[in-house]
Amino acid sequence: MFIHRIHLLLLLMILPCLTIAAPPVQRIIALSPHVTELAYAAGLGSKMIAVSDHSDYPPQAQSLPKVANYKGIKIEKVLILKPDLVITWPDGNPPRELQKLQQMGVQTYPSQIHQLSDIADNIEALSQYADNPEIGLENARQFRQQLAALRQRYQHTRKVRFFYQLSEKPIITIARNSWPSEVFEFCGGENVFKESAAPYPQVSREQVLLAQPEVIFNSHHAIKNMDMWSDWSRIPAVRQHHVWTLHSDWLNRPTPRTIRAIKEICQYLDTARQNN
Structure with missing residues (x-):
C-alpha cells in the first residue's frame, strides 16, 4: 500500500510537466508569392493546398487554388480548405483580415523579411513544419554560403x-x-x-x-x-x-x-x- 501511494504521488508530480505533442501540420496555405516560394524552399511543397495570385514559382504552385490577391484574403475559401497552418505576409496582407483568421482559430506563421539574412532565417523557421526539416536547413545553409561568397568578392x-x-x-x-x-x-x-x-x-x-x-x-x-x-x-x-x-x-x-x-x-x- 505504501509503495502504491509513492507511485501515485510521483505520477501526480510528473503530470504537470508532461506536454501533449501538437498534431503534425499537413495542410498549408501561403498568402503571397514570395511566401509560397519560401515554403517550397523549406520542404513544404507536398503540404501546400492553396496560395495567392501570381504564385508562379516553383511551377507546381501554379495549379493550386488561389485564396489571396492585392485586394485581400478570401477568408471563406481559406476556412473551407481547413488549413493546419497559414503562412502570412504582415507587411502586405490586410491586418484586419489576418486578425480575423487568428480569431477563428487558424494557426498562422508571419513571414517578415526586411533584410537579406531574414530569407535564410525564414526558411529555417518554416522547416520545422516539414516531414524532412533537413531540406529547408540545407537550402538556408546554401543561401548563406552564396551570400558570404558574394559579399567577400564585392566588399571593396x-x-x-x-x-x-x-x-x-x-x-x-x-x-x-x-x-x-x-x-x-x-x-x-x-x-x-x-x-x-x-x-x-x-x-x-x-x-x-x-x-x-x-x-x-x-x-x-x-x-x-x-x-x-x-x-x-x-x-x-x-x-x-x-x-x-x-x-x-x-x-x-x-x-x-x-x-x-x-x-x-x-x-x-x-x-x-x-x-x-
Missing part, C-alpha cells in the same frame, strides 16, 4: 551611383532601408535617392537629372515605355547606355532566387565601372 569595389525605377507614371523609386535597397548595395550600388524621407518616394525626371546616376535600373513588370529616358542624354546613365532591365521576380521577391538578382546587378555595376 568602387561605389556606382544608381537610380532604380519602380514605376513610370508617376515615377517611383526606393529610399534607404526599403526592400530591395540592400540587394543593390551588396555589390557597391549607391542609391541617388537614399536620403529621401519616404520609403518609396515619387520623383520627377528633373530630379533624376540633377541626381546624375551612372546607372538606371527598371523592369518590364513596371515600365511600359522602355525608351522613356532615351532623349535625356545629360544623365550619365543614358549617355553611356547604362539603362538596364532587371528580372523583377528575382529582385522584388525576397526568396532564395534573390541570389540571382544580386549576381545580375553586380554584373551590370561591373560593366559601369569598366566603362568609366
Whole structure:
C-alpha cells in the first residue's frame, strides 16, 4: 500500500510537466508569392493546398487554388480548405483580415523579411513544419554560403551611383532601408535617392537629372515605355547606355532566387565601372 501511494504521488508530480505533442501540420496555405516560394524552399511543397495570385514559382504552385490577391484574403475559401497552418505576409496582407483568421482559430506563421539574412532565417523557421526539416536547413545553409561568397568578392569595389525605377507614371523609386535597397548595395550600388524621407518616394525626371546616376535600373513588370529616358542624354546613365532591365521576380521577391538578382546587378555595376 505504501509503495502504491509513492507511485501515485510521483505520477501526480510528473503530470504537470508532461506536454501533449501538437498534431503534425499537413495542410498549408501561403498568402503571397514570395511566401509560397519560401515554403517550397523549406520542404513544404507536398503540404501546400492553396496560395495567392501570381504564385508562379516553383511551377507546381501554379495549379493550386488561389485564396489571396492585392485586394485581400478570401477568408471563406481559406476556412473551407481547413488549413493546419497559414503562412502570412504582415507587411502586405490586410491586418484586419489576418486578425480575423487568428480569431477563428487558424494557426498562422508571419513571414517578415526586411533584410537579406531574414530569407535564410525564414526558411529555417518554416522547416520545422516539414516531414524532412533537413531540406529547408540545407537550402538556408546554401543561401548563406552564396551570400558570404558574394559579399567577400564585392566588399571593396568602387561605389556606382544608381537610380532604380519602380514605376513610370508617376515615377517611383526606393529610399534607404526599403526592400530591395540592400540587394543593390551588396555589390557597391549607391542609391541617388537614399536620403529621401519616404520609403518609396515619387520623383520627377528633373530630379533624376540633377541626381546624375551612372546607372538606371527598371523592369518590364513596371515600365511600359522602355525608351522613356532615351532623349535625356545629360544623365550619365543614358549617355553611356547604362539603362538596364532587371528580372523583377528575382529582385522584388525576397526568396532564395534573390541570389540571382544580386549576381545580375553586380554584373551590370561591373560593366559601369569598366566603362568609366
